[in-house]
Amino acid sequence: MAPINVTVMGGRKDYVPAKETLPEVDAEGNGNGNSAKGYSYETLQETANFLLARISIRPTIGIICGSGMGSLAESIVDAESIPYEEIPNFPISTVEGHHGRLVFGRLDGVSVVAMQGRFHYYEGYPLWKCCLPVRVMRLLGVKTLIATNAAGGLNPTYKIGDLMIVKDHINMMGFAGNNPLHGPNDERFGPRFPPMNKAYNYEYRKLAKEVAKEYNIENIVREGVYTCLGGPNFETVAELNMLKMVGVDAVGMSTVHEVITARHCDMNVFALSLITNECVTSYETDDQANHDEVLDVGRMRQDILRKFVSRLVTRFHQIDNASL
Numbered sequence: 642m643a644p645i646n647v648t649v650m651g652g653r654k655d656y657v658p659a660k661e662t663l664p665e666v667d668a669e670g671n672g673n674g675n676s677a678k679g680y681s682y683e684t685l686q687e688t689a690n691f692l693l694a695r696i697s698i699r700p701t702i703g704i705i706c707g708s709g710m711g712s713l714a715e716s717i718v719d720a721e722s723i724p725y726e727e728i729p730n731f732p733i734s735t736v737e738g739h740h741g742r743l744v745f746g747r748l749d750g751v752s753v754v755a756m757q758g759r760f761h762y763y764e765g766y767p768l769w770k771c772c773l774p775v776r777v778m779r780l781l782g783v784k785t786l787i788a789t790n791a792a793g794g795l796n797p798t799y800k801i802g803d804l805m806i807v808k809d810h811i812n813m814m815g816f817a818g819n820n821p822l823h824g825p826n827d828e829r830f831g832p833r834f835p836p837m838n839k840a841y842n843y844e845y846r847k848l849a850k851e852v853a854k855e856y857n858i859e860n861i862v863r864e865g866v867y868t869c870l871g872g873p874n875f876e877t878v879a880e881l882n883m884l885k886m887v888g889v890d891a892v893g894m895s896t897v898h899e900v901i902t903a904r905h906c907d908m909n910v911f912a913l914s915l916i917t918n919e920c921v922t923s924y925e926t927d928d929q930a931n932h933d934e935v936l937d938v939g940r941m942r943q944d945i946l947r948k949f950v951s952r953l954v955t956r957f958h959q960i961d962n963a964s965l
């Protein structure tokens with residue numbers, strides 16, 4: 642790749658983009674996320690077939706690990722991992738704290754697949770591509786999605802290290818017309834106009850609160866509303882105060898579009914936010930959100946998260962099977 646001349650502070654410098662770490666533009670040549678073109682059902686079926694040929698597990702529950710929460714996948718036994726680079730049509734992870742592989746295996750005897758590394762809009766991927774793994778999971782036979790994320794706590798009662806069961810979301814990016822389902826609809830995935838009022842499964846949320854009691858962690862488990870902004874910058878004070886006014890409890894840069902995609906293809910959804918920082922809603926402070934702190938809190942809470950999510954997998958599996 643030819644060097645690009647860029648002006649940096651202190652003068653000009655030759656910069657060679659690390660090709661393997663830059664997301665490619667989409668099929669229409671757009672890298673800005675506004676393309677209506679996604680991969681076809683057949684293309685994603687090819688991806689699913691590739692994975693089915695490589696792995697012996699047939700997962701029914703899919704887990705997306707949030708920033709710094711990759712260790713969730715380390716409890717998986719009989720694990721078979723496939724790096725994203727080896728998976729046809731898959732993007733690659735470019736964010737620190739996101740390993741970039743699918744881990745198939747068993748959690749407490751339940752067959753699962755975990756994404757150790759998710760795709761974010763700010764990495765340059767259009768929303769449909771950020772959510773491509775969700776559709777692939779569905780084609781693999783996954784019926785339940787557990788999406789985890791790191792988020793800033795906006796609700797003033799939330800503390801760093803709290804776990805927020807997501808009860809609902811506000812799709813801020815959708816307000817601006819950016820939606821993973823934008824563009825032609827393939828009914829084999831789901832309907833043109835999917836409802837979103839029961840996006841976060843009520844039974845799962847109830848169970849999660851029971852498990853929190855069982856594990857004596859109910860004092861750190863909350864339930865609230867999440868929103869996703871496009872990132873990569875953290876929010877301004879004015880933005881955060883506006884979000885607070887409209888009822889947002891936690892702010893992040895993911896999950897909402899994954900949940901929309903999952904509900905579109907009729908998956909049951911549970912989402913969990915780890916509160917990694919308190920949002921700065923005042924001008925009278927020197928505090929600043931930063932990614933290192935996000936990763937540190939992920940490490941600090943890794944044992945609790947692993948135990949909690951493993952137990953949720955077992956309990957969700959029980960109720961999914963009971964309702965068959």
Ligand SMILES: O=P(O)(O)O[C@@H]1C[C@H](O)[C@@H](CO)O1
Binds near residue numbers: 708736789894895
């Ligand atoms: O992948 P998630 O949503 O957990 O990551 C959050 C949002 C940004 O990617 C990053 C900011 O530190 O953490």
